Amino acid sequence: MTATIHRLAGRAPSLDPMVQLVTGDMNCVNAVILDRMQSQIPLIPELAGHLIAGGGKRMRPMLTLSSARLIGYTGTRHHRLAAAVEFIHTATLLHDDVVDGSDLRRGKRTANIIWGNPASVLVGDFLFSRSFELMVEDGSLKVLKILSNASAVIAEGEVNQLTAARRVDLGEDRYLDIIGAKTAALFAAACRIAAVVAERSEDDEAALDAYGRNLGIAFQLVDDAIDYVSDAGTMGKDAGDDFREGKMTLPVILAYARGDDADRKFWKDAVEGRRDSDADFAHAIDLVRSTRAVDDTLARARHYGQRAIDAIGRFPAGAAKDAMIEAVEFAVARAY
16 A cells, blocks of 8 residues: 555654664764864854754755665665765755845854854855765765765756746746755755665665655745744744745745736735835735645645655665655644
């Protein structure tokens, strides 16, 4: 029987099964992270540590470890590679916060607010460099190709998003291209490299890639939805950040398409930066709700979540598979 989203009865989905599954491996990964973020320049570990120790779920390295467990890998190469994945992710966060001018990350002040933009960019560069050191030390050209390609795709996605900012004519296809690049690419690579180090088939690689990619898209869809249905305490960022930055996320794309002339004028003014007050944000929330834009964004997230679950149907049942299915359910359920 195919596993489906919302198969859990009587409790909310959680990342706890995945956390428990990989606790021992994650201790090894964290040791690598702690060691490799060190530098003789004190600002580097201080700033990097602010974000790395800032309460993140470590979801991407956990996906590498869980994928390795799913396919029965018993070596240790994936520990350093999972740390490389986390360094790539952390570097992109440091750069993103500078680009977006963000004040909060996981409920804490962002590094760029504390230390300034130049330091954040440069420490992000340092972490990217550390990630590539770890890849080279692993010795697999295939792993290096997968992770370096993901890094390039993430950067392309961020540039695509930057050039799409404050453009009310952004369509759903380009939006999906953006989130597929800036979010899903690293999820996919994090999972795929486990099959490479385990020397599994191309089909197994593709299955893990598809799991990660679809999970990443679902994850970002939910993130974009909860900007309009949650608060700063829940999100770890300021409510309405996407709205005030003029980002055409899927809830806005759908609400704009479904609105009347007055609604469309409001969205055009908001996206172009002329409507960004608290009252404007409250009106935006009303519009995305009345047009069912948030509901349909979350329905799409469930669709991609189901695709992620289906992708690992080929692998044997067990604790690893259960944890990876529940991770999908958790990603989708965050908005409820």
